[in-house]
Amino acid sequence: MNPLDQRIVSCLVANARSSYAEVGKVVGLSAPAVKRRVDRLLDRGVLRGFTAVVDPEALGWGTEAFVEVHCRGNVSPSRIRARVEPLPEVVAAYTVTGAADAIVHLRAADIHQLETALERLRGLDIVDRTVSTVVLSRLLDRPPAAGGG
Amino acid sequence: MNPLDQRIVSCLVANARSSYAEVGKVVGLSAPAVKRRVDRLLDRGVLRGFTAVVDPEALGWGTEAFVEVHCRGNVSPSRIRARVEPLPEVVAAYTVTGAADAIVHLRAADIHQLETALERLRGLDIVDRTVSTVVLSRLLDRPPAAGGG
DNA sequence: ATTGAAATATTGCATAC
DNA sequence: GTATGCAATATTTCAAT
Numbered sequence: 001m002n003p004l005d006q007r008i009v010s011c012l013v014a015n016a017r018s019s020y021a022e023v024g025k026v027v028g029l030s031a032p033a034v035k036r037r038v039d040r041l042l043d044r045g046v047l048r049g050f051t052a053v054v055d056p057e058a059l060g061w062g063t064e065a066f067v068e069v070h071c072r073g074n075v076s077p078s079r080i081r082a083r084v085e086p087l088p089e090v091v092a093a094y095t096v097t098g099a100a101d102a103i104v105h106l107r108a109a110d111i112h113q114l115e116t117a118l119e120r121l122r123g124l125d126i127v128d129r130t131v132s133t134v135v136l137s138r139l140l141d142r143p144p145a146a147g148g149g
Numbered sequence: 150m151n152p153l154d155q156r157i158v159s160c161l162v163a164n165a166r167s168s169y170a171e172v173g174k175v176v177g178l179s180a181p182a183v184k185r186r187v188d189r190l191l192d193r194g195v196l197r198g199f200t201a202v203v204d205p206e207a208l209g210w211g212t213e214a215f216v217e218v219h220c221r222g223n224v225s226p227s228r229i230r231a232r233v234e235p236l237p238e239v240v241a242a243y244t245v246t247g248a249a250d251a252i253v254h255l256r257a258a259d260i261h262q263l264e265t266a267l268e269r270l271r272g273l274d275i276v277d278r279t280v281s282t283v284v285l286s287r288l289l290d291r292p293p294a295a296g297g298g
Numbered sequence: 299a300t301t302g303a304a305a306t307a308t309t310g311c312a313t314a315c
Numbered sequence: 316g317t318a319t320g321c322a323a324t325a326t327t328t329c330a331a332t
Contacts, residue, residue: 001208009208012201013200013203016165016198016200017199045204046208047204048203048204049164049201050164050199050200050201051161051162051292052198052199054158054196055194055195055196058193066243080288085289088294091290091291091293092289093289094286094288095284095285096282097282097283097285098282102288133247133249134247135244135245135252136226136243137243139226139242140233142240143203144203144208
């Protein structure tokens with residue numbers, strides 16, 4: 001992972017559909033050279049793939065929340081993952097420091113669907129209680145810089 | 150935004166670099182027809198763009214945290230946005246219900262950089278105090294389903 | 299890095315709803 | 316007017332050197 005790779009990754013984060021030639025023009029490489037590096041980055045898992053960035057509002061997923069999950073007793077991270085993964089409203093989940101065992105990021109069409117998702121989340125056998133924080137507005141949402149640090 | 154568009158969006162969320170012909174084969178449309186719909190979705194802002202999914206670890210952004218931000222007095226969302234936007238470690242920010250005024254999602258190279266970012270965040274004139282929750286492990290991180298609800 | 303064949307993107311145009 | 320498919324051209328990919 002050298003500076004050249006980082007710049008290639010930056011280009012693709014900015015626009016995943018740009019051609020290898022376009023990326024090459026920016027980083028000073030020929031198109032085939034860029035492709036070989038991209039393939040290598042995909043192989044090594046640095047690049048996980050390419051995705052479309054969708055406006056959640058437009059799709060009818062305008063309501064989101066962060067939920068602290070407190071579990072009964074000791075529950076392993078992998079078990080938490082296995083239980084929350086099937087819920088389609090779960091966008092992300094993390095184990096965290098502090099009183100909670102996990103933070104679950106939910107995204108739903110509206111408050112009602114959010115409530116339903118929350119009920120299903122609270123119904124999981126591993127869950128003791130939850131503390132929800134509903135998002136009022138998304139102030140910022142951006143891909144991480146690729147040239148980190 | 151009809152079911153056809155939703156399926157096209159799904160395809161591109163799954164793989165932003167798939168060809169229009171590939172998408173067309175899935176949704177039952179010709180390549181030009183797919184392109185025209187994609188262009189229209191981009192125009193309308195339903196599709197914001199296409200990005201590479203990067204492994205934060207591999208880029209040296211392995212440490213992240215969620216920070217509750219409590220402001221002094223009444224601060225408008227746009228003002229919060231303006232203050233946190235310049236910090237490169239800020240991946241996302243939301244105004245929320247509950248005691249906190251905002252939740253800021255931070256991503257840094259390590260605990261030290263996270264601490265530095267936190268100090269800068271707490272140094273903002275609008276910030277009264279912060280409550281940090283450090284992520285121990287990312288259990289799940291996926292794009293939202295496109296056929297929502 | 300360059301070449302050349304195959305795949306893909308993009309535009310114009312005719313057609314159907 | 317809106318959306319589609321087909322065909323033609325331009326561009327890009329990808330394996331060869």
